[in-house]
Amino acid sequence: MKQFLFLLFIFLLLINQASHADNAIPEMMKTLNPEGTLIFDADHGQQMWTQEHPGKDGKSRSCTTCHGTDLTIDGKHARSGKVIKPMAVSVNQQRFTKTKKINKWFKRNCKWTWGRECTAQEKGDFLQYFQEN
Amino acid sequence: MKKINTIVFVAMLSLLTIPNTASADGFFSWLFDFSRTKGVEPVSNENYQEECGACHFAYQPGLLTGDAWANLMQVDKLEDHxxxxxxxDDEEVRTELLAYLKEQAAENSYYKRSRQITHSLNGEEIPERITDVRYIRRQHHEIPESLITDNEDVRSLSYCDTCHTKAALGIYDDDTVNIPNHGVWDD
Known part of the structure; x- marks a missing residue:
């Protein structure tokens, strides 16, 4: 019995660890805001999320073009139709586990959507928005 | 009886000597792995699957020639893909992916469709995209536009896995085709 309980304990411990992949957002925010001078604002993040920008193809585009307005459900790539998993940390913790990956997607997607890279303030606002939803 | 035993023994021995590499392509896997040699070699590189497959169907390297991949994977071409x-972001990743694509490119593959793709390009053409490959155009020639471009759930030949239900496995046979709003392809 004792042995069984011990094994069960180990098992639960492993499950617990597997389901809590490290959230890299705090680390990311520290890199964006090393002096602590910026204040990240989820509301501003949300505003930028739906803001339309003229695209190269003549159509206007925003983050929602592919990700949708509800962060807790799947989005759909405007061009390829491929499913994009939710952006909300609350339902998709797997998304924000590597700063390298976060940086890559900010770079690609800011450039595609806005035609330029996002500033530290903007990235932080977005992350705050993802975290609070 | 003794003779049969010897034959069986030799057969087993020869099986042992074949490298057990189902994913790697080579003369022996081409010779003995009949089901896989029909299509194109499935994607085996995790980074490729992640980097390219995040946005679209991860097209098998064997769908284009090495020169065509090298053209697509240039830094400025990726910026406007x-x-x-x-x-x-990482130049190392780009180099690694390009090396993988070139290594398994159509001209280096034993898979049937890869060989036909290479053949149709005459060793000189460098297609800009997979749907520009002559062999692929020809294979889809008899499918009416109404089922592809005018079909809102298909839209273009580029979305292989929309109709080819086993595309991810590198299988593009007619009997695995199911066209949305149309059904099984029966020619």
Whole structure:
């Protein structure tokens, strides 16, 4: 019995660890805001999320073009139709586990959507928005 | 009886000597692995699957020649990847992916469709995209536009896995085709 309980304990411990992949957002925010001078604002993040920008193809585009307005459900790539998993940390913790990956997607997607890279303030606002939803 | 035993023994021995590498391509896997040699070699590189497959179907390297991949994977071409930004932040990753694509490119593959793709390009053409490959155009020639471009759930030949239900496995046979709003392809 004792042995069984011990094994069960180990098992639960492993499950617990597997389901809590490290959230890299705090680390990311520290890199964006090393002096602590910026204040990240989820509301501003949300505003930028739906803001339309003229695209190269003549159509206007925003983050929602592919990700949708509800962060807790799947989005759909405007061009390829491929499913994009939710952006909300609350339902998709797997998304924000590597700063390298976060940086890559900010770079690609800011450039595609806005035609330029996002500033530290903007990235932080977005992350705050993802975290609070 | 003794003779049969010897034959069986030799047969087993020869099986042992074949490298057990189902994913790697080579003369022996081509010779003995009948089901896989029909299509194109499935994607085996995790980074490729992740970097490219995040946005679209991870096209098998064997669908284009090495020169065509090298053209697509240039830094400035990735920045404007058919209208999308597909920049790879890490130059190391870009080099690795290109090396993988070249290594398994159509001209280096024993898979039937890869060989036909290479053959149709005459060793000189460098197609800009997979749907520009002559062999692929020809294979889809008899499918009416109404089922592809005018079909809102298909839209273009580029979305292989929309109709080819086993595309991810590198299988593009007619009997695995199911066209949305139309059904099984029966020619």
């Amino acid at each position: 058919f209208g999308e930004n597909a920049e790879l």
